[in-house]
Amino acid sequence: MEKTLTRTERLDRLPYTRKHNKLLFGSGVGWALDAMDVGLISFIMAALISEWNLGRVEQSALVSVGFIGMAVGASVGGLLADRIGRRQVFALTLLVYGVATGLSALSTGLVMLIALRFIVGLGLGGELPVASTLVSEFAPKRIRGRVVVALESFWAVGWLAAAVVGYFLVPLENGWRWALALGAIPAVWSIVIRLGLPESVRFLESKGRHAEAENIVAELERTAGITPPDEPVDTEHSKAAKTTMGELFGPRFRRRTIALWLTWFGVNFSYYGAFIWIPTLLHEGGLTLVKSFEFTLLMTLAQLPGYLVAAILIEVWGRRATLVSFLGGSALSAVCFGFAPAIAEAIAPGSDSWQYGVAMLFGSLLSFFNLGAWGALYAITPEVYPTTGRASGAGAATAFGRVAAMLAPILVPIIVVAGLGVLFAVFGAMFLLAMVAAWFLPENKGKALAEY
Template sequence: MTDAATTAPDASVAARLDALPFTRRHLKVLTGSGLGWALDAMDVGLVSFVLTALIAQWSLTGEQASWIASAGFVGMAVGASLGGLLADRFGRRSVFALTLLVYGLATGASALAGGVAALIALRVVVGLGLGAELPVASTYVSELAPARMRGRLIVILEAFWAIGWTAAALIGFFVIPASADGWRWAFALGAIPALYALIVRWGLPESPRWLAQRGRDAEASEVVAGFESSPALGESRRHRTAPAAPALPAAPAPAATSARQRLARLWSAELRVRTAALWTVWFCVNFAYYGAFIWIPTILFAQGYDLVKSFGFTLIITLAQLPGYAVAAWLIEVWGRRATLSVFLAGSAIAAVLFGTASGEGAIIATGMALSFFNLGAWGALYAVTPETYPTSLRGTGAGWAAGVGRIASIVAPLSVPPLLAAGGAPLLFVIFAAFFVLAAAAAWGLAEHRGAALDDR
């Protein structure tokens, strides 16, 4: 295999994909991947509500609660790194389905946990699947999306996170307080991804860019032909065009066939600045987001609001995620990736300071909704820009390792919350979160801008 072949998928496959309108088959891929994304969010969100219930039921210390919150992120750090490597080796669809199966079964088993140690161990296994699923899913959808709408579709994919987190908030509000075993029933509902994995494995196509990059040109062409024959939807009916001549890389990159070679390529002269910027953004956003949102119900409970009211506030705050995604989905193809990401991160910083100093129910809800709006809009932009950072041969690896670095922060953040609260309360805690958002906003300008560009363009 030549260096160029290793670097980019077959030119005709890439050009044909970018020339497509938005078709019924694109919608199937988007919703199929998005449902997996929503189930992932539901599982992560459930922990914040289960944790609040277990603190009361099991008389957990702050340290024990922190370890339960962080255990899943330990698995996610490993899962994200391995998932990307596996997706570049074995394909996007197969690894996506496997991740759903792993975390679905482990979440269901968490309902049977009899103590802190067992629950922590199961949360690590859950994290292995969760961590691998998100970067693989975003890579998969980005490789099937036409260039002119790729960023918008990835933000819409990320918007399914809000649906899943809202589902978790509804379960937290209605199921968990209903009985002493409510948290067990919540985890039992989290086993749904195990069943959905079968639908993903057999109902969605493999990425044709990955197939072409692996030399499986006939299979890649067959998948693209399926999209070409699919009916166009909405305004896309007026935009079906002939394939444009693809823009090839400025220079072929060295072949990277082993895991070690792919990791080394992330830090080559061509890619090291954007890799450093991407890892910085992922680390900072994970620290601030998971430090805040995993603990919000518990912080409200500690401030004197009962279980139902603290869960109700969190549910309302969570609903603001959807308009955040909607605005980011529009702006990302207007302003571009870097500007949209940076603005939403700056908004997150301001909202974090206001939330940390808010008093009274109205102020808590309003500033919490602002934090939710800006933070989740930033997540949408981050997931859009991440797969675009690397060529096809490195895309899964690059996205997975960026997510893996971010998961290190998501391990540290929940553990940091109790001592920070003890040292300075919510104001100090959220000022620190704001500082991380500011650093991420600055690092965003080190990323490459790929608005409207072919996926493998440098």
């Protein structure tokens, strides 16, 4: 007699269907809108330096306050998602940051803009770990990593949109206000998310809401041409085994928690320290505002193939090997980008075109490897903890990473005084820290998500 599968086992055996695609696209658009918001601040800051005569301290405060909000939002959002549901929190966080970003366009001064950027961070920080958890919990186990990397690739689409807006809109009179006004789009999208996406079956099962979970799984099966069983089996969850925040550093999870937190810290420090400041650093290095935005736009295009290669390798090499490899490439690219002027000068002394070309080469490689690493990191993070603490654990790791994202913009103006090479050598060192830490993460390629 054939064994009757539990709902989570039935989810894992499914082929990839149009329902999965709807979930991926619905979550991915929210993800892209998030990226556009984060990316826009790097272009807006470059414009506000001239319009509001911002000093280094004010520039750092404007950037860092958003990451303070993201750290708080990630922690709270993860906890809420394990209590009231992934979809609910996803929609709520989109609404919060969409409204706050739209209101930022009306800012009358730096204080108002900083206050609203904190609220934006709350929504943004809560959304990212929750969205990756939701998608991960629906994806069939044989392609789960690839699906989550595909979700993360929407970040490149959003950052590219920010670069396009920054290039064409921000240099215009009051262009930065119109750019921020576009941030109200997520407020509308949150309604679509709330009405159009299903709640996580694993979450519903953990709360004993078996009838709701069965309806969702049965609909997915019918979409795939599979007849649901007459007598479905509930997935059992032991209340004694529920994961609490305190247990993240207990004997069971301590090693993986430390490794995950350090990986998130190193990646966040280098990514946000570099990409938030690159337009401003290029502008201060002699490029016009439009030319620095053009450089960033072209560099951003390399993120898309980075995601594509990571999505292929993550189900071939595995999550950990892919993450470690892309972090190593990020470290090397960061150092080479920092010393690009010296490299170009050694090849073709006094050539501006070589200066631009060499910087573009290593900047593009940095984009390629860095964003591929992000894809692998988001794929591995929801697999580290069981269902009852998955969103909380992912949110806590994300929050710790946002501490680095907050520190980096503050420290960049201090470190860059020693030279661009020194600054990007620091970024390379942080990538190496993340690479070493990633070796200690569990490998779950092809395995079912842990329920206990």
